[in-house]
Amino acid sequence: MKQEFLERAINLAIENVASQKGGPFGAVIVKDGKIIAEGVNRVTVDCDPTAHAEIGAIRAAAKALNNFHLDGCEIYSSCEPCPMCFSAIYWAHLDCVYFATEASDAARAGFDDAFIYEELKKDPGKRKIPFKKIELGRAKQPFEAWMADPDRNEY
Secondary structure: OHHHHHHHHHHHHHHHHHOOOOOOOEEEEEEOOEEEEEEEOOHHHHOOOOOOHHHHHHHHHHHHHOOOOOOOEEEEEOOOOOHHHHHHHHHHOOOEEEEOOOHHHHHHOOOOOHHHHHHHHOOHHHOOOOOOOOOOOOOOHHHHHHHHOOOOOOO
């Protein structure tokens, strides 16, 4: 059964390339043995650098379940998720990730994200794109307001 879901993710990736709509990536999200959402890479089509297959599938699954927590769901991806998708998978609380090819396979095809892992290890000010903190006296007020709200929707 797991192979069937992974085959679907791979087929979505192949179809996406053939239709000239995006990159060679596909993903499906499964709950209780059924596909509830699918996604393909639409970065170039949508002019959206976040439009990865896994992100699309996560968004569709959250909408289908009307819940931003995807506990009880698994994601099947045609390729090992990139750092952005890796993070989104954790934020979505998916139970497991199954993938067909490794990041090194994607790198050979021109989709190399190894530099991002290296950038994460660096001091924020020494990254290729510097991250610079600006001190403001009221900077923590949004967090204080969040913590003071008894009706906040925890995630």
